[in-house]
Amino acid sequence: MATTVAVPEMTDKSPRRSSLLEWVTTVDHKRIGIMYLLAALFFLVCAGTEAALMRIQLWKARFDFLEPDTFNQLFTMHGTTMVFFVGMPILVGFGNFLVPLMIGARDMAFPRMNAFGLWMFILGGLLTYYSFLQGGAPDVGWFAYAPLTSATFSRGMSTDYWILGLMTSGLGTLSGGINFIATILTMRAPGMTFGRMPLFIWMMLVDAVLIVIAFPPLTAAQTMLLLDRQLGAHFFDPQQGGSAVLWQHLFWFFGHPEVYILILPAFGMISEIIPVFARKVIFGYESVAAATVLIAFIACGVWAHHMFALGLSRTIDIFFSGSTFLIAIPTGIKMFNWIATLYGGKIRFQTPMIFCLGFLAMFLIGGLSGVMLAAVPFDWQASDTYFVVAHFHYVLFGGTLFGIFGGFYYWFPKMSGRLMNETLGKWNFWLLMIGFNLTFFPMHISGLMGMPRRIYTYDPELGVDIWNQLSTIGVLVQAAAFIVFAVNLIGSLRSGERSGDDPWDAWTLEWLTTSPPPAYNFEVIPAVRSRRPLWDLKHPEDPDWEHE
Amino acid sequence: MSTPHHASDTPLDGHVPAPDDGHSIETVELPGPTAWPLVLSVGLIMVAFGILTNISFSFLGIIMALVGIVGWVTEILPGRGHIHEELRPEELRPKPVKRADVDVIPMAPGMPGHRMHMPEKVHPYSAGAKAGLVGGVAMAVLAAIYGVVSGRGIWYPVNLLAGMVLEEADTDPVAQLEQFHLLALILGLFIHAVGSLFVGLIYGIVLPMIPRGRVLFGGLVAPLFWSGCLWASMDVLDPVLAQRVDWVWFIASQFAYGIVVGIIVVRTEKIHTTRGWRA
Structure with a gap:
């Protein structure tokens, strides 16, 4: 095993500083990726603030810190923001930065469309938030169930802001999905067959396919809803022959694949990070890739498990319960592969790795509570309680966000040319780990005790005050974690240790070029012969291509 | 673009x-x-x-x-x-x-x-599938015997199993559960066959990894483990079965399944793994 790494000597000479105009007009995938990340971090602050305000309101029973209407707006905007303006853009941002570098390309297949997607996302997000200045933000939940969204129950324009903000940003997301598919299918370096693609690329490809499948139904449903509200159509009005259930089907046909759209890139990140920090090749590359495809396939057939409490037929309940159980199998395969990769490895417990280990633990808890909710009788009991809130936060926060943090610490040197501070990174991890569990684990208990979600307060006789107070304290700890991250990010950008081209002794193509890479990525398009092209160069005595 | x-094939x-x-x-x-x-x-x-x-x-x-x-x-x-x-x-x-x-x-x-402990020869996965189905038959025979011995009839166990997905089983009187119901039979057989098949496959994969005492593991340890899991979760999985199951017979049928599957898998001729082929 290599003990030293070839790190080029750094000089103080660096490319000239870029002007704002260059960033605004850029079509460079790396800059676009970084702008996605920065915009998503801005929206993360917004969504985090909304969550903190909700948690203060829930500090004790019958607390009147917030008005009920304000609480409704906050949970709607928190959910909407985290899904559409934080989770996806961060992942798309990483994808933008990394996909061309990892496949040995100079840019995305459609660079201008890439810029278009970025601006649609940013402007769509701002349009949605502009509703705050227009008399009130949307208050119908991120799921916007009919008939609450009808003009009768949702007066004013807030729901229309929700519709149009998401439709326009969704257009950007869709263009990004098409771009990823075209790029990965057509622009891989010579020799990079499907069987040699990095697993992050596999995940992004499957993710992009899911985006293309899942977003059009949402856009169609939103168009119908807009017609209902603006032009008096009756698609979702049961009084006029429409169907409120139709909205739920269309929304969740998007909504559940969306969960996998949010988690698959994080799977890809940890599939890249764990092998590097365990100093082992990923265990069962083929099965990880195959499980990803299987997850995407099954993910399109589980949407009605969000609707068990609706009273659908037994046959439908059985089918969707079964398919939901089934998706645990490919997911379990991945967990097995990551753990098997760790087994016997020479593990380096640096910040990217500990976030990946946190991911494994937290996602496991979220996955297991998901299996519990797949059982229809259990779902009937726990539906619309804080148990469900705990479940999806363990999946999307404990899973996706921990993976994203791991990705930040791992690829930040490639983006900036500097390492993030390890000490602050570990503080970041432990504060987040403690704060996250303090916030969300008690929600399992308060949920099972009957605390309903999306309600601005609760009955003191329910006996859930203590669990809510723990959750609120947890949010404060999380806030400290995010502050540490921000300090680390800004401090490292200014004066972090120079990273060199390949600070982790890694194996994929992005580490072949400089940190940060030039506009053209590679002077010469590399040719690859195995899944770990840099390993082959570092270890000509035992290259991977002899074994694959 | x-x-x-x-230079497309330049050295990396x-x-x-x-x-x-x-x-x-x-x-x-x-x-x-x-x-x-x-x-x-x-x-x-x-x-x-x-x-x-x-x-x-x-x-x-x-x-x-x-x-x-x-x-x-x-x-x-x-x-x-x-x-x-x-x-x-x-x-x-x-x-x-x-x-x-x-x-x-x-x-x-x-x-x-060096991973010499990884088996170079394993039982074929098909052995697990076949054994699972045969074990499922053994379990069903024992369940039918229970039905006859308890006086509730041979359809009672399968109706209880179908209660996992049939809502009316919750409210049906015992007399109703003793009668033949085509839908319950189909559902019960499906659940049983799928469960038997999957557990059999797991046996086929896991048993070769056990260094010794495979039949003991398959026939006793594993059934005891999953019986405990089922006992803990039965209220959620199948409330009807949880209320009316005879746990002695239930666990006995799990042992019967485990022993049959264990014996069949262990007696199947081993084949080389891909690791063996490479060697």
């Missing part, structure tokens, strides 16, 4: 080779910066904003969007919209990847960490 690279070492086609490779053609995607985006957002506020914004947005599209299309005409990015100075280019200081020592049998 960037132009095709000059970050080193720029001498040009072989007579052209300079000191610049790389890339798409140039452009504001048209931003103009189009702003136009589309203004269309949406106009719907929400004042329709005149929408008209303005349509004009902006059209201007953006025209500008965009103009840029992708041949010979336009690209720049020639100069390669960085030599000192700022990536250094060639160096060979690691320490060579990899290939693992060999007998070395610590």
Whole structure:
């Protein structure tokens, strides 16, 4: 095993500083990726603030810190923001930065469309938030169930802001999905067959396919809803022959694949990070890739498990319960592969790795509570309680966000040319780990005790005050974690240790070029012969291509 | 889109080779910066904003969007919209990847960490599937015997099993559960067959990993383990069965399944794994 790494000597000479105009007009995938990340971090602050305000309101029973209407707006905007303006853009941002570098390309297949997607996302997000200045933000939940969204129950324009903000940003997301598919299918370096693609690329490809499948139904449903509200159509009005259930089907046909759209890139990140920090090749590359495809396939057939409490037929309940159980199998395969990769490895417990280990633990808890909710009788009991809130936060926060943090610490040197501070990174991890569990684990208990979600307060006789107070304290700890991250990010950008081209002794193509890479990525398009092209160069005595 | 690279099969070492086609490779053609995607985006957002506020914004947005599209299309005409990015100075280019200081020592049998404990021969997965189905039959026979011995009839156990998905089983009186129901039979058989098959497959994979006492593990330890799990979760999985199951007979049938599957899997002839083929 290599003990030293070839790190080029750094000089103080660096490319000239870029002007704002260059960033605004850029079509460079790396800059676009970084702008996605920065915009998503801005929206993360917004969504985090909304969550903190909700948690203060829930500090004790019958607390009147917030008005009920304000609480409704906050949970709607928190959910909407985290899904559409934080989770996806961060992942798309990483994808933008990394996909061309990892496949040995100079840019995305459609660079201008890439810029278009970025601006649609940013402007769509701002349009949605502009509703705050227009008399009130949307208050119908991120799921916007009919008939609450009808003009009768949702007066004013807030729901229309929700519709149009998401439709326009969704257009950007869709263009990004098409771009990823075209790029990965057509622009891989010579020799990079499907069987040699990095697993992050596999995940992004499957993710992009899911985006293309899942977003059009949402856009169609939103168009119908807009017609209902603006032009008096009756698609979702049961009084006029429409169907409120139709909205739920269309929304969740998007909504559940969306969960996998949010988690698959994080799977890809940890599939890249764990092998590097365990100093082992990923265990069962083929099965990880195959499980990803299987997850995407099954993910399109589980949407009605969000609707068990609706009273659908037994046959439908059985089918969707079964398919939901089934998706645990490919997911379990991945967990097995990551753990098997760790087994016997020479593990380096640096910040990217500990976030990946946190991911494994937290996602496991979220996955297991998901299996519990797949059982229809259990779902009937726990539906619309804080148990469900705990479940999806363990999946999307404990899973996706921990993976994203791991990705930040791992690829930040490639983006900036500097390492993030390890000490602050570990503080970041432990504060987040403690704060996250303090916030969300008690929600399992308060949920099972009957605390309903999306309600601005609760009955003191329910006996859930203590669990809510723990959750609120947890949010404060999380806030400290995010502050540490921000300090680390800004401090490292200014004066972090120079990273060199390949600070982790890694194996994929992005580490072949400089940190940060030039506009053209590679002077010469590399040719690859195995899944770990840099390993082959570092270890000509035992290259991977002899074994694959 | 960037132009095709000059050297497609160059060594992967970050080193720029001498040009072989007579052209300079000191610049790389890339798409140039452009504001048209931003103009189009702003136009589309203004269309949406106009719907929400004042329709005149929408008209303005349509004009902006059209201007953006025209500008965009103009840029992708041949010979336009690209720049020639100069390669960085030599000192700022990536250094060639160096060979690691320490060579990899290939693992060999007998070395610590060598995975000799991984089986080079395993029972075929099909053995697990077959054994699972045979074990399922053994379990069903025992359940039928229980039905007869308890006086509730042979349909009672399968009706209880179907209660996992049949809602009316919750409220049916016992007498009703003793009768033949086609739907319950189909569902019960399906659940039983799928469960038996999956557990059998797991046996087929896991048993070869057990160094000794495979039948004991398969016949006693594993059934005891999953019986405990089922006991703990039965209220959720199948409330009807949880209320009415005879746990002694239930656990006995699990043992019967485990022993049958264990014996069949262990007695099946082993085949080489891919590891064995490579060797």
